Amino acid sequence: MNGANPKADWYFEKEEQWKDEIAELRKIVLDCGLTEELKWGCPCYTHGQGNIVLIHVFKTYCALLFFKGALLQDGKQILIQQTANVQSARQARFTSVREVTGKAAVLKKYIYEAIAVEEAGLKVALKKTEDYPVPEEFQQALQEHAGLKTAFEALTPGRQKAYLFYFAQAKQAKTRMARIEKYLPLILAGKGLND
Structure with missing residues (x-):
């Protein structure tokens, strides 16, 4: 296969359920x-x-x-936002080889458009840290714990967003509090959620 990278072959060889579909996507x-x-x-x-x-x-x-799928013109309405929190990427999903081959021309058009987006240096306007809700429990912790606010503001925007998102995901106040207490030492140490 022209342009195939032998390092990626294992991915296509190991897959069982979608083997034919992803082989066709690879060709396209x-x-x-x-x-x-x-x-x-x-x-x-x-x-x-x-x-x-x-x-x-x-x-x-x-x-x-598509990494910058949010910037593509999706005239055929085939791109899906995985979750409400995914800001840039979009998926074209398939459940059969017939679907893949039936959309080959559209996929190529979208790929060439994605290349043009990249060459133009276009970027998806991502939400800023201040756009994320700050749970009441975390607001309280920022006021009560000396140095927490300074430590949190010193984190990279990505780390700040990850914490705010993770804390806000909990439906119950006690779960939010437990999460905040668990990660206070990491925040104070200047580390991210997954560091």
Whole structure:
């Protein structure tokens, strides 16, 4: 296969449920002249230094993920936002080879548009830290614990967002409090949620 990276072969060989579908997606993507790499354990296709698309599998479907899918014109309405919290990426999902081959021309059009978006240097306007709700329990902790506010503000915006999102996800106040108490030492140490 022209442009295939042997390092990514294992991904296509190990897959059982969506083997034929992802093989077809691979052909389509490589036909667009992208460079195949292995990132995050998945075949990732790049142009220059930018990530364009990624092939990944789930229990009920396989997908072609467009990293800056939110910027694409989705005239055929095939792109899906995985969750409400995903800001940039969009997926084209498939459950059969027939679906993949039936949308091959559309996928190529979208891939070429994604390349153009990357070449133009366009960026998705991501939510800022202040756009995330600050749970009442965390507001209280910021006031009560000396140095917590300074330590939190010293974190990178991504780490701040991760904490705010994680704390706010809990439905019950006691769960929010437990999460905040558990991660106070990490915040004070200048570390992120997953450090």
